[in-house]
Each structure stands twice: as C-alpha cells, then as structure tokens.
Amino acid sequence: MKKTLVLLAAGLFLSSALIGINLTQNVKxxxxxxxxxxxxxxxxxxxxxxxxxxxxxxxxxxxxxxxxxxxxxxxxxxxxxxxxxxxxxxxxxxxxxxxxxxxxxxxxxxxxxxxxxxxxxxxxxxxxxxxxxxxxxxxxxxxxxxxxxxxxxxxxxxxxxxxxxxxxxxxxxxxxxxxxxxxxxxxxxxxxxxxxxxxxxxxxxxxxxxxxxxxxxxxxxxxxxxxxxxxxxxxxxxxxxxxxxxxxxxxxxxxxxxxxxxxxxxxxxxxxxxxxxxxxxxxxxxxxxxxxxxxxxxxxxxxxxxxxxxxxxxxxxxxxxxxxxxxxxxxxxxxxxxxxxxxxxxxxxxxxxxxxxxxxxxxxxxxxxADATWPSQVTDLQATQKTNTSVTLSWTAPGDNFDLESVSSYDIRYSTSSITESNWNDATLVSETIVIDEAGSTESINITGLDKGTDYYFALKASDEVPNTSPVSNV
Structure with missing residues (x-):
C-alpha cells in the first residue's frame, strides 16, 4: 500500500558507495x-x-x-x-x-x-x-x-x-x-x-x-x-x-x-x-x-x-x-x-x-x-539524474520488521562532506513530499536548489511508526 508522507528530515548523498551492514535490534x-x-x-x-x-x-x-x-x-x-x-x-x-x-x-x-x-x-x-x-x-x-x-x-x-x-x-x-x-x-x-x-x-x-x-x-x-x-x-x-x-x-x-x-x-x-x-x-x-x-x-x-x-x-x-x-x-x-x-x-x-x-x-x-525492530538499511542509494543545481536519487524501498511491512517515513540529508552516524545531525535537512511504496519497490526523489559547482554527499535513514530508525544508508 502506498503512503504519501512529508519527509521529517532529508538528506541523500550522491557520490561514493559506502556499503553498511544490515543490522537488527534487540528489545532493551x-x-x-x-x-x-x-x-x-x-x-x-x-x-x-x-x-x-x-x-x-x-x-x-x-x-x-x-x-x-x-x-x-x-x-x-x-x-x-x-x-x-x-x-x-x-x-x-x-x-x-x-x-x-x-x-x-x-x-x-x-x-x-x-x-x-x-x-x-x-x-x-x-x-x-x-x-x-x-x-x-x-x-x-x-x-x-x-x-x-x-x-x-x-x-x-x-x-x-x-x-x-x-x-x-x-x-x-x-x-x-x-x-x-x-x-x-x-x-x-x-x-x-x-x-x-x-x-x-x-x-x-x-x-x-x-x-x-x-x-x-x-x-x-x-x-x-x-x-x-x-x-x-x-x-x-x-x-x-x-x-x-x-x-x-x-x-x-x-x-x-x-x-x-x-x-x-x-x-x-x-x-x-x-x-x-x-x-x-x-x-x-x-x-x-x-x-x-x-x-x-x-x-x-x-x-x-x-x-x-x-x-x-x-x-x-x-x-x-x-x-x-x-x-x-x-x-x-x-x-x-x-x-x-x-x-x-x-x-x-x-x-x-x-x-x-x-x-x-x-x-x-x-x-x-513497544516495537523495537528498526527498518532495513538502504544500501543501494544512487544518483540517476543530475543537473547543475539538482539531483534525482533512487533506492530500493526498505521494509520494516524484517521486510514484512513498509516503512513510515524517510529522513534524508545532504552535506559537502561525507555523512556518518556521528555527524548526521550536522547535515542539511531536505523537506520534500514522497510517496512511500511497499518494500522492494523503487523509490525516488528530486532535490533542487543546490549550488552550482559544489560537490554534495547524500544519505538517508528510514523510520517506522514508533519511530525506530534504520542505520545510515550508503553514501
């Protein structure tokens, strides 16, 4: 089932691939x-x-x-x-x-x-x-x-x-x-x-x-x-x-x-x-x-x-x-x-x-x-189209609860330096509207207003309804 939501925070990253591991979370x-x-x-x-x-x-x-x-x-x-x-x-x-x-x-x-x-x-x-x-x-x-x-x-x-x-x-x-x-x-x-x-x-x-x-x-x-x-x-x-x-x-x-x-x-x-x-x-x-x-x-x-x-x-x-x-x-x-x-x-x-x-x-x-299982980590974030001031990013929609359900929101950010868990909050938020699709579907977003001639890194996290939040995607 598709869900149209406003991204709570955004930032995707466009360049090198930093593949992370797919983690699960224990109840604490x-x-x-x-x-x-x-x-x-x-x-x-x-x-x-x-x-x-x-x-x-x-x-x-x-x-x-x-x-x-x-x-x-x-x-x-x-x-x-x-x-x-x-x-x-x-x-x-x-x-x-x-x-x-x-x-x-x-x-x-x-x-x-x-x-x-x-x-x-x-x-x-x-x-x-x-x-x-x-x-x-x-x-x-x-x-x-x-x-x-x-x-x-x-x-x-x-x-x-x-x-x-x-x-x-x-x-x-x-x-x-x-x-x-x-x-x-x-x-x-x-x-x-x-x-x-x-x-x-x-x-x-x-x-x-x-x-x-x-x-x-x-x-x-x-x-x-x-x-x-x-x-x-x-x-x-x-x-x-x-x-x-x-x-x-x-x-x-x-x-x-x-x-x-x-x-x-x-x-x-x-x-x-x-x-x-x-x-x-x-x-x-x-x-x-x-x-x-x-x-x-x-x-x-x-x-x-x-x-x-x-x-x-x-x-x-x-x-x-x-x-x-x-x-x-x-x-x-x-x-x-x-x-x-x-x-x-x-x-x-x-x-x-x-x-x-x-x-x-x-x-x-x-x-x-409460639910203590975070959504799967996105590992295939990529730039599919670029202009001097915009970029279209795409990725495979992750699932929640071991891919049995859809996620509830995305948090996407960009920066002029590589994005990690430790500097996540320093990256710029992008507020856009996106249609969230079922796990395994292709998601995409167009980000505009970028500065010409500047290198940007993009990354995202996915959250469920609690919210439990996934690890940072590849960057």
Missing part, C-alpha cells in the same frame, strides 16, 4: 514500562494470547478471563469461565477465543465468539480420566489441544477442524516415552510439533519432540534434544514457517534456561545455547518460562529467575535465529516475588508479558515493550 530494558495491574484478586499460572488486532486476552487459575483493547493499559473485570487449573488460551484466524483447562482429571474446553464477552459452557473433550496440563494451539480455524493423559505414560491430542466438534483422542508419544508437561506449536504448513519432558521419575529427564503432518492423526517417533549431564524440564515450543522449531526449557544441572533449534522440521536439533546468562533460573510450580517467535524471525523468551536474590521475571531475545540471545533483564518492578511468566508477541514485534505476583495478595501483573 528501557523498552519496558511500569508494571500494569492486570487482575484484582488472587491469580496464578496465567496464559496470554492476541487476536488479529493485537487485543490481549488473559486466562488464569480457577478459571478467570480478562481482556485489554488498549494495548494493555487497562484490563476488563475478570469473568469466570470454568472451574479448574492451569488454563491454556489461543485465538484462531476468525478471532474466536479458545480455552482448555484441566479439572478433576478431565480436560475441559470453552470458546468465545464475541471477543470474550461471553463463553460457552465448558465441555469435556478427554475420552478417559487422568488428564492434566493441557496446551492449546490454533491453525486458521482449527483447534488442537494436547495434554498429559496418564502421567509418565501417555500424551493425548484432540482436535476441532473448522469449528466442528472434537473427536477421538490420539496418542501422541511412542511406547518407549515417559512423557509429562507437553507444549504444542504449529508450523505454517499445519505441521504439529509437541515437546514434552521425558523420563521424569524413571532416571534422567530429557526433552523430546514429536511431529505430525496429517492434522494430528498420527505422530512420528520422538526426537531427543541432547543436553549432556543435565536434567531437562518444563519445555516451551515455537514454530516458524515450514521447517523451523525452537524449544526452550530449564536445564537443572546449571539452573539456566536454554534453547535448542531445528531447521529441518524437528528431524534433529542443535546443541542448546544459554538464554539466561546467570545460574538462577528455577522451577516455580512446575513452570519456568515461555518462548515465542515472530514471523520476522525474532525469538522472545521469558522466565522465572532468582539469580538476583529475589524471585523475578526475566526476558531476552534473539535476532539471529536462536544462535545467540541478547541481554537478560528483569521485567517486573520492585522486589516482590514474581513467577509463572507467559509471553505474546504482537504484529509489529511488540512484547507482552503477564505473570503472577506477590503484590496485592497475589494478583496478576503485566508489562509490555
């Missing part, structure tokens, strides 16, 4: 604001989901629901939607809200089709008693729920296709597995990935992943993530595209949150890397943290950590596909205990985290970080 501690009170009354083990408009939905123990339609500035009064504990919440492509919950050995399901104003009566979807720890995911309008059907023996999955009812439970794991604490993610081709603890109570515990390519009708044998000398617990899983899978978990031997990745649809996994840099990640009620991946490829992880001497919620992200993770920083304010964090990522890579807190008799609290 300063991107998070003050904690927001999300629930009156006691709250534990929350979960979080977003709809297509980035409205925020929360569910937590006992089971209550609240929503925010103002980016988490305020939340609705809690709505009782079911009995039970440890709910899991997801939103489908039609913005229907789905909640799975375990209660008294059964797995219940409830749904809202009106943005969380009302919910259907909970129904039992598990075929046999003993169910616990459900996790839910959607693909388009299909709903998939996985749970521990029989502790250390069997995981089950049930599904609802295109809004129809649930069917017969499908066994997820193989007979050699000893599963517990499942987590589910779905790729862009509807491949289903389920991660689980394996072997708890039967020797060393590891993390395994099973895969289904037929809407959960059958599952391949489990694939182990190797973390030698460390017991592994509390997995969380995220999927990107048709072949990328990311699993975070607690590594008991070193008390860290770690991440392993697959680039071949979970046929194999990489050597795990540390997400938490200090030895302080801990289990809290069987839960450590949560992982999400944005379509742009950024990976976001939150977890419970006491390395600072207090129970706190921490965050880190990766901009290189999970090869490394950036700075760890504390999310919650103050020194009160905070645990059970869950994370959601908005369309523009906004980060939303909810957790249980000891403040106000154990309420839920929430924090958020």
């Amino acid at each position: 501690a300063e991107n998070f604001g003050s904690d927001i009170h999300a629930s009156p009354g006691y709250g534990r083990k929350p979960d979080i989901a977003l709809d297509n408009s980035d409205n925020i939905y929360l569910a937590w123990n006992a089971v209550k629901f609240a929503k925010s339609i103002d980016s988490g500035e305020t939340f609705s009064d809690p709505l009782d939607i079911s009995d039970g504990y440890v709910p899991s919440i997801a939103v489908d492509d039609s913005n229907n809200i789905h909640v799975a919950v375990g209660d008294k050995g059964n797995i219940y399901y409830t749904k809202s089709t009106d943005g969380g104003e009302t919910f259907s009566d909970p129904v039992v979807i598990s075929d046999s008693p003993g169910g616990d720890n459900p996790d839910i995911a959607t693909f388009e309008d299909n709903v998939y729920i996985v749970w521990t059907a029989s502790y250390l023996e069997n995981l089950s999955l049930d599904k609802s296709i295109d809004g129809n009812g649930f069917g017969t439970d499908v066994r997820v794991n193989g007979p050699e597995d000893r599963p517990a604490d499942p987590a589910i993610a779905i790729g862009s081709d509807e491949t289903i990935y389920v991660a689980f603890e394996n072997g708890l109570g039967f020797g060393d515990a590891d993390i395994r992943v099973v895969t289904s390519t037929d809407q959960g009708s059958t599952f391949d044998p489990s694939v182990a993530i190797e973390d030698p000398d460390n017991n592994m617990y509390a997995p969380s899983i995220a999927a990107l595209g048709t072949d990328k899978v990311y699993v975070s978990y607690w590594s008991q031997g070193i008390n860290r949150v770690r991440c392993s990745r697959s680039t071949n649809s979970a046929d194999s996994f990489s050597t795990p890397v540390n997400v938490s840099h200090n030895s302080g990640a801990t289990l809290a009620g069987g839960h450590v943290g949560d992982i999400k991946v944005h379509p742009c490829g950024k990976i976001f992880v939150t977890w419970h950590d006491d390395s600072s001497g207090e129970d706190a919620v921490y965050f880190a992200n990766s901009t290189d596909g999970g090869t490394t993770f950036g700075e760890n920083f504390k999310v919650n304010d103050g020194s009160e205990a905070a645990y059970h964090p869950k994370i959601a990522v908005g369309s523009d890579t906004q980060t939303y985290i909810v957790w249980a807190d000891s403040r106000d008799d154990g309420n839920l609290f929430f924090d958020k970080a």
